[in-house]
Amino acid sequence: MARAQDTGRGPARLRSRRDLLAEGVLAAGALAATTPLASAERSRTRGLPKRSPAAPRDLVSHGRFGLGVASGLPQLDGAPLWTRVDGIDRRGRIWLEVARSPDFRHVVDRRLVEVRPETDFTVHHLFDSDALGPGEELYYRFATRHESSPAGRFRTSRPPDSREPVRVAFWSCQSYQSGYYTAHRGLAHEKDVDLVCAIGDYIYEKSGDKDGPRTDPLPNAQLLDEYRAKYRLYKSDRNLQAMHAAHPFVAIWDDHEVESSYYNETEGNRQGATPRIPFPKRRENGYRAFFEHLPLIRFRHNRDRIYRRIPLGRHAEIFLTDLHQYSPSASPDCSGTPSAGPILLGPCPNATAPGRSLLGANQRRWLEDGIAGSSATWKLWGTSMMLMALDSANHWTLDIGEWSGWEWERNLLAENLHRRGVKNIASFSGDIHTYFAGTWTTTGRSDGKPVGPEFVAGSISSYTIAENFKQNGVPEAEAALLVERLPENNPHLAYVNSTRHGYALATVTPEELRVDFRSPTSTRDPNARVETLARFSVENGNPVLKVVS
Numbered sequence: 001m002a003r004a005q006d007t008g009r010g011p012a013r014l015r016s017r018r019d020l021l022a023e024g025v026l027a028a029g030a031l032a033a034t035t036p037l038a039s040a041e042r043s044r045t046r047g048l049p050k051r052s053p054a055a056p057r058d059l060v061s062h063g064r065f066g067l068g069v070a071s072g073l074p075q076l077d078g079a080p081l082w083t084r085v086d087g088i089d090r091r092g093r094i095w096l097e098v099a100r101s102p103d104f105r106h107v108v109d110r111r112l113v114e115v116r117p118e119t120d121f122t123v124h125h126l127f128d129s130d131a132l133g134p135g136e137e138l139y140y141r142f143a144t145r146h147e148s149s150p151a152g153r154f155r156t157s158r159p160p161d162s163r164e165p166v167r168v169a170f171w172s173c174q175s176y177q178s179g180y181y182t183a184h185r186g187l188a189h190e191k192d193v194d195l196v197c198a199i200g201d202y203i204y205e206k207s208g209d210k211d212g213p214r215t216d217p218l219p220n221a222q223l224l225d226e227y228r229a230k231y232r233l234y235k236s237d238r239n240l241q242a243m244h245a246a247h248p249f250v251a252i253w254d255d256h257e258v259e260s261s262y263y264n265e266t267e268g269n270r271q272g273a274t275p276r277i278p279f280p281k282r283r284e285n286g287y288r289a290f291f292e293h294l295p296l297i298r299f300r301h302n303r304d305r306i307y308r309r310i311p312l313g314r315h316a317e318i319f320l321t322d323l324h325q326y327s328p329s330a331s332p333d334c335s336g337t338p339s340a341g342p343i344l345l346g347p348c349p350n351a352t353a354p355g356r357s358l359l360g361a362n363q364r365r366w367l368e369d370g371i372a373g374s375s376a377t378w379k380l381w382g383t384s385m386m387l388m389a390l391d392s393a394n395h396w397t398l399d400i401g402e403w404s405g406w407e408w409e410r411n412l413l414a415e416n417l418h419r420r421g422v423k424n425i426a427s428f429s430g431d432i433h434t435y436f437a438g439t440w441t442t443t444g445r446s447d448g449k450p451v452g453p454e455f456v457a458g459s460i461s462s463y464t465i466a467e468n469f470k471q472n473g474v475p476e477a478e479a480a481l482l483v484e485r486l487p488e489n490n491p492h493l494a495y496v497n498s499t500r501h502g503y504a505l506a507t508v509t510p511e512e513l514r515v516d517f518r519s520p521t522s523t524r525d526p527n528a529r530v531e532t533l534a535r536f537s538v539e540n541g542n543p544v545l546k547v548v549s
Contacts, residue, residue: 055145060085060092060115065142065149067232068241071248072295073195073310074157078128079248082295083142083149084232085121095143096125102139102151108132113142120228122292134159152245158194162313163510167193169247170382170457171503172254172430173201174234177212179461179523181239183502186518186530188242190505194312196247197320199430200254200384201462202294203230205286206271211471213524220273222282227289235293239526244295251294252306252320254384254431258286261401263327263358307363309370316508317376321367323384326360332405343468343482347396356406358385359413368413372420377540378508381427386456388436389444392482393489402432404444414442414451423541425452426513428504433459433468435502435517437495437536439544446491453538453545455515457504458497461523465498494547495534502533513538515545 063085072080085094093112100106113125123142132138136156142149158164169187187196205227207216221227234240243249255261259282261268267279275282287304299305304325310318334348359367371379386402387410397404404410417425427440436456441448458464463471469479483498495517502519515536522528535548 056093056112058092059112060088060094060144062146063088063092063094063115063121063144064147067235067293068150068245069140069142069152070244070295071140071152071154072297073250074154074248075126075128076134076157076159077130077132078126078156079154080124080126080295080297081140081152081154082125083123084235084293085115085123085142085144088115088121089117091116094123096123096127096140097143098127098129098138098140100136100138102153104139104141104151108138119292120289124295126297132156135162150241150245154248158313160311160313163315164313166312166316166508168312168316168318168380168506168508169193169196169503170199170428170430170455170506171196171460172199172384172457173433173459173462174240175201175204175209175212175459175462176234176237177207177209177214177216178463179212179501180214180526181237181460182520182523182526182528183460183518183530184237184239184243185526186520187503188239188246189530190247190518193247193505195310195318196243196249197318197382197428198249198251199320199382199428199457200252201256201431201459202251202253202290203227203234204256204462205230205259206256206273208271220271222273222276222285224285224288227285228292231289231293249295250308250310250320251290251296252322252382252384253287253290253324255324257290258283258324261331263324263330266330268331307366309374311376312508314375315377315510316380317374317378318380318382319367319370320382321359321363321384323358326363327358327406328360329356329358329406332356332400334400343398343465343472344392344396344400347394348400351397351400351405352407354408357409358403358406359409364409364413368416368420371417371425372422377510378424378426378513379422380506380508381425383427383429385431386429386436387427387440387444387454388438388456388492389490390486391445391489393485395489399432407444410444411442411448414440414444414448418442418449418451422451423543424513424538425543426506426515426538427452427454428506429454429456430459432456432465433462433501434465435495435497435500435519435533436493437515437517437534437545437547438490438493441492444492450543452543453513453536455504455506455517455536457517458501458519460503461501464501467499494545495536497533500533502530511540514548 070082205221332350338345390398435458440454500519507514517533
């Protein structure tokens with residue numbers, strides 16, 4: 001029986017939406033427009049999972065599944081499965097049913113799983129079965145005595161020697177009030193996605209934005225129940241639920257899962273909120289709610305660890321890192337520097353101080369040795385902050401909230417990987433709410449030795465650089481000029497789009513890494529069309545990307 005190890009096993013390729021259409025999985029109507037697993041409604045009409053006549057007394061009777069379902073990193077014989085039961089107030093059990101067919105006529109396993117108030121009535125079950133082998137596609141659902149959840153889909157992990165192409169999506173920053181999750185609607189319909197990686201800011205602890213198309217009525221989160229309420233609000237979105245039902249999922253946090261710009265036990269920007277409890281307790285509450293509401297496998301001896309490596313067959317291995325829990329260095333003090341929101345309008349010498357670290361020594365060693373020692377053709381690093389420098393025309397760093405605020409460690413890591421001769425490293429990052437693609441070098445700039453390409457995905461819904469300029473009073477003409485000149489001032493950048501939202505979709509083969517930037521035409525319309533903004537190609541052995549279209 002395959003158990004969760006230090007490296008979660010990767011999933012094999014899922015069948016395409018076209019295949020599911022042929023099988024009658026997609027239902028007509030509104031639900032079909034939001035998820036390729038619209039058979040959830042159909043499966044409910046076919047009746048609840050069959051049960052033994054002697055159903056247990058603690059079987060939950062009338063709970064609901066308002067947040068949908070989700071699966072995590074697949075194992076060779078199963079996967080972690082998640083849901084939440086609404087409308088109950090005591091401990092109980094519900095049914096979990098796993099089948100080989102979307103109509104649940106060919107059941108593999110049916111078992112009872114526990115629901116507890118201590119975890120906000122969420123269910124985390126590491127499903128495994130000796131009847132399963134690598135690469136099997138399965139469907140799952142949960143049920144109370146009278147109600148069935150939507151259905152989800154997962155595939156057991158690919159064998160370690162698999163040579164199949166791998167597809168991985170990366171996204172970040174989904175402020176609920178700033179826009180609709182239209183991008184998730186597109187992602188839910190993507191074909192053959194092996195894994196979805198959320199690389200930070202799954203929720204925002206703050207609220208109060210009056211410019212967005214919808215409202216977050218909750219207070220700034222500090223207490224455990226307040227963080228839990230944020231997850232319930234965010235996960236009520238049907239497009240987000242569709243993405244989770246369609247694809248396996250893993251996540252790391254950035255800062256807003258706790259508090260803006262916090263590092264280790266140093267509090268950050270409270271967004272005007274008065275602290276009601278000490279910051280270490282706020283951090284504990286944020287971490288606990290994160291693990292409760294996502295389908296993550298926790299490490300047995302380090303329960304709050306999120307950094308991990310994920311092999312996906314012979315040709316891809318993912319490394320995910322934590323830039324907040326272990327950092328001994330808070331944000332550089334740039335209080336004397338004029339700024340427009342997060343964008344600096346002058347130099348900040350503290351950003352380049354030697355010894356400043358985001359990863360901490362142990363995680364940095366783990367990352368460097370892991371990438372250097374990986375036998376995978378491609379090493380994909382998911383980091384919540386952008387690595388490449390963004391400089392002004394006068395050569396100061398524009399945003400010290402990214403890796404440029406910890407330049408010493410960024411450059412040390414790059415130099416060490418370059419010195420060790422590591423090939424085919426690609427980084428995927430977020431946080432800055434803008435699409436960038438370019439070359440990560442040993443200096444972070446064009447004067448350094450190239451280490452590998454970096455792809456920065458735009459936010460799902462959080463405001464872009466252009467929108468932030470506008471909100472912080474920078475004149476539109478001046479803001480446009482700053483953005484237009486970014487490639488001119490930063491020759492290591494090959495692509496910039498500061499106005500659009502969305503995600504990055506990577507396809508790995510032995511010969512090349514292909515990356516598409518995918519974006520909805522609007523985040524003010526939950527049903528807007530999703531299109532490709534740009535395509536990139538990286539050849540095996542070449543650290544510099546090509547813009548294909």
